[in-house]
Amino acid sequence: MQPVMITSKTAAPSPEDVAAITNTIYNAKTSQESLDAAYALTDSLLNSVGFRGLAAYNLLPEISKAATDKKVAGKREGAMFAIGAIWERFPPKARLSEIVFLMQESSIVATVLDSLADRQSPVKEGAQYALDALYGHLSAEMKVFAFLPVLVSYLRKKTGKWQGTVGAMTLLGKMADDAKMGMESRDVEEGKDVLREAMGRKLAELIPIVEAGMHDLKGEVSKSAIKTMNSLTTLLQNDDIAPRIPFLVKSIEDPSAEAQRKAIHALSQTTFVTIVTSPVLALLTPLLERALNTPTTPQEVLRQTVVVVENLTKLVHDPVEARAFLPKLKPGVQAVRDRASLPEVREIGQRAYDVILKAIGESEAGTPANTHTVERTKPEDVLSVVEQEVGKNGGFINYPGDADVWAHAKLFISNAVAEDVNQRLVDRLTKNLVPYLQPLMDDGKADAVGAAVKEFYVAEDNRKYGAPVKEDDGETEIVNANFSLGYGGMLLLSHTNLRLLKGHRYGLCGRNGAGKSTLMRSIANGKLDGFPPQDVVRTCFVEHNQG
Numbered sequence: 053m054q055p056v057m058i059t060s061k062t063a064a065p066s067p068e069d070v071a072a073i074t075n076t077i078y079n080a081k082t083s084q085e086s087l088d089a090a091y092a093l094t095d096s097l098l099n100s101v102g103f104r105g106l107a108a109y110n111l112l113p114e115i116s117k118a119a120t121d122k123k124v125a126g127k128r129e130g131a132m133f134a135i136g137a138i139w140e141r142f143p144p145k146a147r148l149s150e151i152v153f154l155m156q157e158s159s160i161v162a163t164v165l166d167s168l169a170d171r172q173s174p175v176k177e178g179a180q181y182a183l184d185a186l187y188g189h190l191s192a193e194m195k196v197f198a199f200l201p202v203l204v205s206y207l208r209k210k211t212g213k214w215q216g217t218v219g220a221m222t223l224l225g226k227m228a229d230d231a232k233m234g235m236e237s238r239d240v241e242e243g244k245d246v247l248r249e250a251m252g253r254k255l256a257e258l259i260p261i262v263e264a265g266m267h268d269l270k271g272e273v274s275k276s277a278i279k280t281m282n283s284l285t286t287l288l289q290n291d292d293i294a295p296r297i298p299f300l301v302k303s304i305e306d307p308s309a310e311a312q313r314k315a316i317h318a319l320s321q322t323t324f325v326t327i328v329t330s331p332v333l334a335l336l337t338p339l340l341e342r343a344l345n346t347p348t349t350p351q352e353v354l355r356q357t358v359v360v361v362e363n364l365t366k367l368v369h370d371p372v373e374a375r376a377f378l379p380k381l382k383p384g385v386q387a388v389r390d391r392a393s394l395p396e397v398r399e400i401g402q403r404a405y406d407v408i409l410k411a412i413g414e415s416e417a418g419t420p421a422n423t424h425t426v427e428r429t430k431p432e433d434v435l436s437v438v439e440q441e442v443g444k445n446g447g448f449i450n451y452p453g454d455a456d457v458w459a460h461a462k463l464f465i466s467n468a469v470a471e472d473v474n475q476r477l478v479d480r481l482t483k484n485l486v487p488y489l490q491p492l493m494d495d496g497k498a499d500a501v502g503a504a505v506k507e508f509y510v511a512e513d514n515r516k517y518g519a520p521v522k523e524d525d526g527e528t529e530i531v532n533a534n535f536s537l538g539y540g541g542m543l544l545l546s547h548t549n550l551r552l553l554k555g556h557r558y559g560l561c562g563r564n565g566a567g568k569s570t571l572m573r574s575i576a577n578g579k580l581d582g583f584p585p586q587d588v589v590r591t592c593f594v595e596h597n598q599g
Contacts, residue, residue, distance in 0.1 A: 132178025344384025
């Protein structure tokens, strides 16, 4: 056992005391006695050694061992009580414990997922409670960069229990569902933004895994995978593709030529006007690639496919995203351009090929073309900045075992902060940095590191995108409203700020259906939250069809 380091004024429990409590957890005569012991152990650790007690007392390996004891159901039930209590109470008070659960000792999640297949109902219920408790405490960044990899790893296993597969699929679908834009607090909605964007970029990895589940011979797995796939499609946030999603999901569920033809035809009838991002490309690229590279694809379907590729690619504005997906379509489009039997199809293929080259910033000869791209912050860049600031503030205290935890924590921190910076949500980065540094540094030092790192990336944001406009103090502000706006069942704007100064003329620009008229009508009818009433700011609204 590692030496136990005290992190509070309360003395660390002795190994004998911990052994006595765990013995009660696994061998109590009643479920209530076992549950009470589990919470007592958790509180004792949180009030003394904190996250370090998990490793110092070898708790997680012991829980895993008890959870897989085939002979004694009471031990399996006690293991679920123990991990449920830890997952419920540790994250809010000791964020660094999440690194231990999900990265350092990630096999414990697989053990709990497998316990969903236990023959004893109390064990299954305890496992489900534990998973729900853990999920409910995780930030958006922790879900994407720590919990999601664990689920993906579990779903890739061929030896897992089918009940565990259903549980993992359900959690994956829940993550996608929780990313839907809503009208909750600004902080909650920013978390959803992070979850939606970050998961959307991982769709290329997630779709094949869920697709395999859709074809599973076990009906429960297939059903849950189909439901999860439909949840993943909500990450697209693209009004052009939304009406075609049933065709796309069907083409994944049923990869026959007929299903493919219907999906391609539906896409060819789509007028693309919305900017195309990674989630859309991740969903559509496999379908388009299959149509282009299948020798038996009819000429009409090939024609429709290259039309879709051309129209879609014109709306890919980010070369980084283009280079991640479009090179997969390039050989197939080139083959259509060179070898299609109909001249018309070859001509469309040439147009689509040219558009792909432009989108990925490449010339006909294959050399890079001049493109302006805002550079992305990389995780390794973040880690360099963080470690530099940690060094300036005295470094780590390096209690036994801390180095092992930091080896995993730095991977999460660097990815999470890079995500926040790239989404221009720099106010979030301290939440994904300071709580994970605090237990590893002297008092107050983690806050100093967080402030310095934030200051650095605010300056970087100003360098990339320009500093905020400095307003003339002499100007009169007449409107400063924060609002959300919906129409029917659709949310148009979420936590949006509208600020107007006296004497200025403003224009409102947006594509069809974005909510321009709805916003103006809401202002005119006095129904926009935060907008001054008519006796303060007079408004006049003229409908566009009144001549």
